[in-house]
Amino acid sequence: MEGIVNCFILYSDKTTIGIANELLNEVSVNKVFILSSHDIIDCDSLKGCEIIRCNNPFSGETLRKIAQLSNTPYSLIQTRNVPISIGYKGIKRMTDYLQERNAGFVYSDYLEIKESQTKKHPVIDYQIGSVRDDFDFGSLIMVKSNLIAECVEKMDDNYDYPYSSLYYLRLYASRVSDIIHINEYLYTEHELDNRASGEKQFDYVNPRNREVQIDMERVFTDYLSDIDAKLYPFYQEVDFIDGEFPVEASVIIPVRNRERTIKDAIESAINQNTEFRYNIIIVDNHSTDNTTEIIDSFKNDKVIHIIPERNDLGIGGCWDLAVNDKRCGRFAVQLDSDDLYSSENTLQKIVDCFYQEKCAMVIGTYNMTDFKLNTIPPGIIDHKEWSEDNGRNNALRINGLGAPRAFLTSLLRNIGVPNVSYGEDYALGLRISREYRIGRIYEILYQCRRWEGNSDSALSVEQININNRYKDGIRSLELSSRIELNKKHHSIKNNDNPDKFDIDSFIKRQMQQWPLAKENHEALSMIDVKEFTLNGFNISVEHNPKRIISSGAKLDKDSISKRACFLCEKNQPEEQMHYYINGNRPYNICINPYPILQGHITIPAKSHSDQYIQENEYRDMLGMSEIIPQYVIFYNGPQCGASAPDHFHFQGAPLKDIDLCRNIQDYSQRDNLRRVKNIYRCEEREEFSSLFLCDSYITPLFLSVGNSIDLMASTFVTFQKIVNKNLGRDMFNIFTWSSTISKDNTKRYFSLLIPRSKHRPNCYFASGEKNMLISPGALDMAGLIITPRKEDFDKIDSEEIKKIINEVGIDNQTLKIIIDELK
Structure with missing residues (x-):
């Protein structure tokens, strides 16, 4: 043509x-x-x-x-x-x-x-x-x-x-x-x-190409998001106590026919200065030169010389043999037979990194040298493109992760090392990073000697293709596994019937490793509580001194700009655990270290953006209520109780502990609920969403009920537009939960929507005896009043409660406007 x-x-x-x-x-x-x-x-x-x-x-x-x-x-x-x-x-x-x-x-x-x-x-x-x-x-x-x-x-x-x-x-x-x-x-x-292939292969880590790498990483990370293969910083815990080991660490040296270099490598390992016992396991893969004799010449009890019974082992197979040897230590540390540790402290630094970063693998920094240890281009290879947030994603884009590499032996035994002589280390790095943290050391630990005897110094096109095909295959396997892993990580997109999240086990694990959270949750059983009944609804007042952080928070733009965002992962304590949820945007489930109720969780978005909810985020709330069916997921508008108005987030607490939600659920039998409108109904699919008004509570509130996320979202969008028009953007609190209705065994979604006129009552800003440090958030509006100061707890009464809630809620005139516009 x-x-x-x-x-x-x-x-x-x-x-x-x-x-x-x-x-x-x-x-x-x-x-x-x-x-x-x-x-x-x-x-x-x-x-x-x-x-x-x-x-x-x-x-x-x-x-x-x-x-x-x-x-x-x-x-x-x-x-x-x-x-x-x-x-x-x-x-x-x-x-x-x-x-x-x-x-x-x-x-x-x-x-x-x-x-x-x-x-x-x-x-x-x-x-x-x-x-x-x-x-x-x-x-x-x-x-x-x-x-x-x-x-x-x-x-x-x-x-x-x-x-x-x-x-x-x-x-x-x-x-x-x-x-x-x-x-x-x-x-x-x-x-x-x-240039020879051995020189070209390190171009991707040349510091001169750093801007290129950053640009490529951005594109690749977006691609991973598009195919749902992107991983977020949620890691499995590592168990350093698992198993009994004769020494703390083993230096692993696979070797075949390296008579020119093996002596230097062994001496480099023997000369390590450590606070722990270690050994050196050399797997001599049937050398035919003088390598075997040189190894045997070392009369040192640290040196263990293994000659495999098999003749089909690659470098990976030699590694697998070494780590499964009963003499292998808790940590297995790489030393190639061509190379040297840069100092006598290398091994100590690697083992320290395992414990400090609670990781399953450690990767250091190396220096490219010639045979005589003169630095050659590109020099220092530190892989600074690695980041805590995105390193394990970006690892799929590049061709290596760095050296020296060290592994938690118990994990390596479970995973197994591929029996190949190229790419086995890369395969392990990808596999481990899928679930576990990898620690990085950005100082030179290793001298990587390039010389004509290196196995990859000058490869043919055919051999390069074989190597690249293998690594691409490893990436294919890893991408597929990560996509499947993300499916298991409770995707709440597209109404896809997510699995349930074991919230109790998560909280138990978090308490075990975070003393502050454990102490503050246990303290809830000892706080003072006063009970009231107002308009037929149960109201509790709690004296919770720890909540002064939230109630007393300065929320003006200047104050917020001067403090680090405590909901961004990078600013959270090391002890804070995260459970990733993939919704219309990604979130982490975290325990709230300053709880109002037992099991109080915070669910921040992984990206930093203002606390304004849109339709997709509301859909995510409903989806989360399925993942944690015994929980209520709630939202504070940026001027309605949010102590972090600069970072989008939800919170959650057990349904059994929020009386208003639990009692109002059976809407069909309550006289104080009247239908505002069946806003949406799909007869063909027997789906519906209805909106009810409860005007007998202390402040008017609405209850949205339905069996379809799509129709519930449409109801919410209608409600939000009207409130934003008459009260200001997101001037409301939301509670969502799901439940199975016993009479017909069908699932329902529930949303309490509480419109508000302002953030804090007049008493918050008053002076003298009239001052009360009460800053109502969603739970306060639902009848759980938090008083951080004892004097406020002592003097508050039912009349004061009514006054505070009425003041921040809406009056009858505003309610009439909202009702008229809804109709």
Whole structure:
């Protein structure tokens, strides 16, 4: 077919003229666009081509230009700025695959001219785990133009993607179409980088490329969110007491035929200065040089020399043999037979890190050197791209995690080490980080010697492909496992009947490791309580001194801007446990260290944003009520009791302890509830949502009842619009819970909606005897009045309670306006 491809190639030098002319001679090519970051002097030679000036050929701005100019079915894009020449019918073969296969993106093998020699350069098939940003597509890809347009539409308009636009494109393509590898050599590439593979493999951690890495990480993290594979900082606890071990740590050295280096490695391990006992387990994998004799020459009781009975072990198999040996210590620490520890304190620092960071694996920092320990490029490899929040996600994008590596032996025995000689450490790092914390040490612990004897110093293309295919397979397995793990982590999207969360076990575990939370929860059994009955409703007043933090909180913008947000994970105590919930936005369930009720929890969003609720967050509330069916999930508007109006969050407490919610649930039998309106009903699916008014409570409140999250959300949106219009944005408290109605054994969702006129009553700001430090939040409005000061607890009475609740609630005139607008 004629004119079905637009080509976008990079200007390098005069060789670009030849490439452009080749493409223009192709029948299927419509037009050639030359992308250049500078003015082209010989542009007269490029007649028939359109020159597109772009500051960065790989930026979002450039990809948006390509999308605008892609008015043909297919677009050919050059991805590397190297001279190329098109092979016989190369363009046609690419269009054939896009036309006849369910593909949106194709690439092919190519010929490579390097140092005047032409060699075949095969590439590997794309799989779900081919997510590293340096995946080798070669320098030419062809993409369906409508896919590029869709991709650009999805991109963030406020971000330029300075280095990552093509990465974004192929990750998007992998989600919506097939990415096909054509096993044919369709073009020739002139290789300009003549470094050995052993030198190139560390480019991704070169500090000069840090900005590129940050850009790529952002794109990749968004991709993980899109496919529901992103993990959040919720970690399994590690048990350092599990099992009996003869020593605290073992240095593991797998070796085969390293007579030039093994002596230095062993001495490096023997010379460690530690406060604990350790040994050195050397797995000599049937060396045929003098390695075995050199190991035997060490007459030191720390050295354990193992020669495997099997002959089929790779490096990973040697590791597995060592860690399952009964002489292995509690921690297994890496030392490759080529390398050295940087000081006598390395082993002590690694073991200390395990205990300090409560982690299952520790990774240090190493220095690249030659055989004589002279530093060589890129020098220090510290993997500072790792972060507590996102390290284990970003680990899938890069090709390694650092060294030296150390593991909790009991966990490693359970997981098992893959019996391979490449990538076994990476596989372990991904597997462990899926559930456990990895500790990092950002000081040089290790001298990594590069020399001609290294197994990866100069690999063939075929061997590189084998290695990359293996790691991509590991990533594929890990991505699938993480997606499944997230499904188990109680997704509350799309009304998908989530599993129940064992809240009691979670709280018990938290109490065991956080003395402050345990002390404050136990203190609730000893606080003073006064009981009242007002308008037929039970009202309690509690003297809870610990709640002074909330009741006395300064909530003006200046005060909030000066304090660290206590709901952001990075600012929370080390003892604080988190349980991740994936709703329309991600949340953590956390215990409240300053509780009002036993089992009081806080549920902050993982991202920092203001305390304003929208329809999706309300849906999440209802979903959470299914995950914790014995709990009420409640919300304070930013001026209605929220002590953190700068960070979106819910709270939760047992339904049995909130009298108002428990007693009002059986709405059909209560005379003091009258139906405002059946706002929504779907007869076909027997779904409904109704809104009732209770005007016999101290302050008017509404009860929303339904059996459909969709219809309940519609009811809420209607109510919210009216309240926001008449009282101000989110001037209300919300309580939601779910329950099974015994008479017909059906599920119901309940929401108490309490509109408010202001945050704090006049007595809060009064002076002298009239002052009372009472700042009503949701629980106060539901009849559980908190008094942090003893003098306020002593003098409060039923009349004062009525006055406070009436003052912050709404009056009859406002109620009439809301009712009229609802109708």
